[in-house]
Every structure is written in C-alpha cells, then in structure tokens.
Amino acid sequence: MNSRTPPHLEDRIAQTPRRGLPADLRQACLDMRSSAPRPKPSAQQPAFWLHWFWPHPAAWGGLVILWCTILALHRLAPVPVNVLAATGASTPLIKDPDSARQLAHQRETREELLRQPLPPLDIDRPRKASPPSTNRIA
Amino acid sequence: MLPLEQILDEHGDAVFSFLLQLSRSEPDARDLFQDLWRRLVENPRLLAEARDPRAFLLHLARNQFIDLTRRRNARTRAHEASQAQPDIAGLFEPAHHPDEHAFREALDRALGQLPEDQRMVVHLKLWESLTFDAIATLLDLSPNTTPSRYRYGVDKLRTLLRPLYDEIRTP
Numbered sequence: 001m002n003s004r005t006p007p008h009l010e011d012r013i014a015q016t017p018r019r020g021l022p023a024d025l026r027q028a029c030l031d032m033r034s035s036a037p038r039p040k041p042s043a044q045q046p047a048f049w050l051h052w053f054w055p056h057p058a059a060w061g062g063l064v065i066l067w068c069t070i071l072a073l074h075r076l077a078p079v080p081v082n083v084l085a086a087t088g089a090s091t092p093l094i095k096d097p098d099s100a101r102q103l104a105h106q107r108e109t110r111e112e113l114l115r116q117p118l119p120p121l122d123i124d125r126p127r128k129a130s131p132p133s134t135n136r137i138a
Numbered sequence: 139m140l141p142l143e144q145i146l147d148e149h150g151d152a153v154f155s156f157l158l159q160l161s162r163s164e165p166d167a168r169d170l171f172q173d174l175w176r177r178l179v180e181n182p183r184l185l186a187e188a189r190d191p192r193a194f195l196l197h198l199a200r201n202q203f204i205d206l207t208r209r210r211n212a213r214t215r216a217h218e219a220s221q222a223q224p225d226i227a228g229l230f231e232p233a234h235h236p237d238e239h240a241f242r243e244a245l246d247r248a249l250g251q252l253p254e255d256q257r258m259v260v261h262l263k264l265w266e267s268l269t270f271d272a273i274a275t276l277l278d279l280s281p282n283t284t285p286s287r288y289r290y291g292v293d294k295l296r297t298l299l300r301p302l303y304d305e306i307r308t309p
Contacts (some may be wrong), residue, residue: 009296009303012266016242017231019158020151025168029146029175 139240142178147190152266153195155194155229159261161205162227162250170202186227197276225250237306248298256291263288 094100157167171295176197177198178184188194201293225247231238249257262273 003183009299011293012269013245013295013299015247016227017153018155018265019231021154021171022168025154025171026146026150029150030143030174032172032176032179041246100146 142182144249145178145185145195146175149192149195155197156196156261157264158227158229159249159257160200160254161206164228166206170199170206174198174202182282192266193268193272193276200277205221214236225276241306243300244302245295249296251298252291252294256287256299259284259287262289262294 092105154167154171157170157174158164161167174195183199183252185191185194185200208298226243227246227250229246229249230242249260252260258277259273260270262276268276270288271281273279273284273288274281279287286288
C-alpha cells in the first residue's frame with residue numbers, strides 16, 4: 001500500500017460514472033422482443049400424459065418390451081396335451097394301435113358302467129344278529 | 139417474474155458496462171449484449187429461478203464473453219494482438235471539466251492494463267459493490283482468490299493513477 005496515495009482513491013474510482021446502455025441498443029433489444037416468435041402453448045406445456053410418463057421413460061419402455069416378449073413366447077409355445085384332450089380334439093393322440101385299442105375298450109367299459117342303474121342301498125333295514133358260531137366254541 | 143422491459147431498464151446498464159469492461163470493445167460488447175438478450179427473449183424462464191437477477195445476468199454476460207474468446211481461434215487473436223488496440227474503451231461518461239475528463243481517460247487506460255481476471259473482480263467490487271463471496275460465486279472462483287485479485291488490481295490502478303491524481307488534487 002502506498003502512503004502517498006490518498007486513501008479514498010478507490011471511492012473516487014467507484015464514483016466515476018460508467019457508460020450506460022446505448023439508446024439504440026436498448027431499442028434494438030426491445031424490437032427483438034416484440035418480433036420474437038411466441039412459443040406455442042403445446043411447446044410451453046407438454047401434454048398431460050407426458051407429465052405422468054416422462055419421469056421414468058426407460059422403465060416404461062422396459063415394461064413394454066417385457067410384455068411384448070411374454071406375448072410372443074406365449075404364442076410360440078406348443079399347446080399342452082391335456083388342453084387338446086379337454087377341447088375334444090379329433091386327432092388321435094396315441095399312435096400305437098394296441099394302446100389305442102385298449103383306450104377305446106376302457107372308454108366303452110366306462111360308458112357301459114355309467115349307463116347301468118345303481119342298486120338301492122339298504123341302510124334303513126336293521127340287520128339281524130347271527131347266532132354265535134358253534135365252530136369257534138368247538 | 140419481472141417483465142423483460144423492466145429487466146432491461148434495471149440491469150441493462152450494469153450488464154453492458156460489464157461487457158464493455160471485459161471486452162474493451164464497443165462492437166463486441168454490443169454483440170454480446172444482443173446475444174445475451176436474445177437468449178432471454180427466447181427462454182424467459184432462464185430468469186425465473188434466479189434469486190438475484192443482476193448477479194445472474196452478470197454471470198451470463200461473463201459466460202458469453204468467455205464463449206466469444208474461445209470461438210476466436212489463435213490466428214484471429216494473434217492478428218488482433220498485432221494491431222494497435224485502442225487504449226481507451228469508452229467505459230465512462232464523457233466529462234465536461236478537463237481535469238475530470240483526463241482522470242476518466244487515465245482510469246480507462248489503466249483498467250485496460252489490468253489482466254482480465256483482475257479487471258473482472260475490480261469492476262464487480264467497485265461498480266457493483268458486490269461482496270468477495272458474491273464475486274467468487276459469480277466468477278466460479280474460490281473465496282480466497284477474489285480478495286487477492288482485487289488487491290493486486292487496485293494496487294496497480296493506484297500506481298498508474300497516482301501521478302495524475304496527485305496533480306489533480308493539488309490546488
């Protein structure tokens with residue numbers, strides 16, 4: 001710090017008035033403002049669904065891909081045998097003639113048994129007690 | 139959010155003066171100011187989140203200036219350096235009194251001799267009355283750097299202006 005320098009030189013410098021914004025530049029800026037294209041409302045505010053969707057686009061995209069993969073695998077997978085049997089597929093699933101013949105026989109037997117009426121049950125009639133066996137005493 | 143016209147009236151002088159101080163060229167300061175203003179017009183939300191609009195605008199101005207200096211390649215800079223630069227950038231209002239006029243010219247010339255980083259700090263301290271912390275934030279500097287840069291800058295100004303200032307003050 002120089003002792004010969006008056007102490008308030010900094011104040012003196014700070015009080016020196018700066019040049020302001022030139023009037024023509026100010027007017028040019030104001031004209032620029034009026035001639036600037038106004039942004040469209042759609043550009044200012046994104047669609048409502050974007051607010052909901054946008055925070056995690058990668059997560060939503062991954063979910064879509066996952067579902068597409070599941071559906072594709074579901075379509076490509078072979079139909080299980082029991083599903084075909086349940087739907088009454090006419091195509092013979094058993095190609096071995098002996099097995100097919102045996103299966104047909106089992107079906108006929110089952111249908112025959114189902115057609116026969118069941119004998120009435122005698123649960124109401126009391127049973128007679130049989131005399132003790134003489135053989136056991138002897 | 140303040141209307142842009144009000145922002146221009148309240149802060150336009152300070153931002154232009156800062157740009158003139160940095161670039162020391164009126165055409166450059168005008169271009170930079172227009173670029174900055176265009177950014178604000180195209181994106182008014184820039185100012186919406188600024189706590190201190192003046193400091194934010196000065197920060198933008200400083201970034202605009204840095205971008206400009208980076209855009210200019212070394213060849214251009216060498217060409218400009220080889221040419222005689224005007225030692226007076228027209229930073230101050232013209233004065234009617236001859237002594238005052240001489241002092242303002244000397245001050246303008248002395249500021250031009252400061253390194254750019256010192257000039258920024260001196261300008262923001264003396265004419266914007268910002269604290270050293272605020273200047274450090276605005277210029278992305280450490281808080282310890284700004285006082286030393288200011289001190290170096292002001293000492294150099296004292297050295298350069300002392301003869302004239304003593305002469306003016308002597309009755």
